[in-house]
Amino acid sequence: MDLVRHLRYFTVVAEELHFGNAAIRLGMAQPPLSQRIKRLEEELGVRLFDRSARQVRLTEAGRLLLGEARDIVARVDRLRELARHGDGAVLKVGVPPDLGAAVIAALVAGFRDSNPDVRLAPAESWTADQVTSLTGGSLDVGIVRHPVTAPGLSFGGTLVQTQGVLLADGDELAARAEVHLADLAGRELLMPPKEGEPGMYAETLAECRRRGYVPTQVHEGSGLGLVMAGAAVAFGAGQDTPGLVWRPLIGAPLAIRVSTAWRTATDTVADFSSVAAGVLQDNAGMAARAAAPARRVSRRPGALA
Template sequence: MDLVRHLRYFVVVAEELHFGNAAIRLGMAQPPLSQRIKRLEEELGVRLFDRSARQVRLTEAGRLLLGEAREIVTRVERLRELARHGEGGLLRIGVPPDLAASVIAALVAGFRGTNPDVRLVPAENWTADQVTALAEGTIDVGLVRHPVSAPGLEFGQMLVQPQGVLLAEDDPLAGAGEVHLADLAGRELLMPPKEGEPGWHAETLAECRRHGYVPGQVHQGAGLGLVLAGQAVAFGPRADIPGLAWRPLLGSPIACRLSTAWRAVAGQRKDWVAEFSAVAVRTLKESAGMSEEGVAPARRISVRPGMVA
């Protein structure tokens, strides 16, 4: 068990006295948070919270532990800051697992062009995991999919990419000029994992229902195997992928919104974070067809199997 991480979860729950609010603050789902608090209680051999349907309260043992837990978490964060300062020119970034390799390469090349002495270290994580990693200081800046709400984070410029629908090339809708969401009735849908992208998941399914499309089943993942097999459809940017057909959605009801995110206190990496954010905006516009206005360029872009160009 990662004791420090579990103590940090405990501190946040103790400050919120509400598992749902604490989960939002940590950028994770509530059930895993409850399980980790239970694991911590089992490890320590004490009950830390009195739980009821209406209220969460600290036990006497929880109150005694809280001050020590805060000090431990603060000291570990300080050690991590000192270690990062010793690493010199290193900026750790989070990127979505479905971001195209060509876009990641363009991000690294663009940043290196203005900061040749700083090495970018990308880590592939979904938005919720990036929020947690930013709070814990294990990454310096992330590229997150909205909507996302996390206290203590700042966000860069929002860029928007309208999504079309990806279908098997022999799907009857593959020959349509535009597809209405309601035309997808009866088809199953492939989306990024709900725990990793809770905001995008909820917002997209709500928009589908509003336009008359209720998926028969929602699959979770980043690859497009189910779409290639004709068992599901997926939303994504305009792309040429063998075996698949991409069609625009009437009225562009589904859109992917991305921005950079970082902790409000970025320490000595503040300038690097700002520079990376600027590079990310340029790269997402030029290499991923994103825009401030939410209208993607007409040109086609090739992507790896995934949802973000």
């Protein structure tokens, strides 16, 4: 168990005294947050919160732990900051685990060109964990997927990545030029973990159901072995690769929204955000989200101009 991370979760719940609000602040779903608090209580052998249908209160043990937990979290953040400055200028960046090695390499190279004196340190983690790390100060900037609510964080411009379907190269649907979501009925689906990408997970499955595809089972992970074996399908953007066939979805019903996120704005963070936008468009099939069309107002006959 990552004790420091669990103590960070505890301090946020203790400050909010509401698991739902704490989950929103941490950028994660409520059930996994409750599970992690329970795991911390089991590890420490004490009950930290009194929970009821109406309120959440700290127990005496929880009140005693809160000051110590805040101090431990602050000290760990300070140690990381000292280590970072002691090893030269470093920008710690969160990237999705399934972003792809070529895209990450392009990010590193592009940032190096504009900031040769700063070392980019990418760390693979899903959106919910990035939000926690950004809020706690152990990441400087991240690449996150929306929807995500995280008070205290700022976000860069939104990019959109239209999703197609990844199939085993022997799948009968691979013979088609395009695939309708309803054509996937009866098939299992591979997705990023719900705990790591709660917003995107919920939106994707809701749209699948609306279009006539209810997966018989949803697997969670980033490896594509199940898809290559023909045991599941997955959504993504890209092209055919050995063992896999990519096909567009009719009507482009699925799209992932991505942006950079940060807690503290600096010139270096702004530079990374700019580089990331270009790299994601050039190397990951993303596009800037179009502005909403201006609303046309109809005037009543005889109204003054």
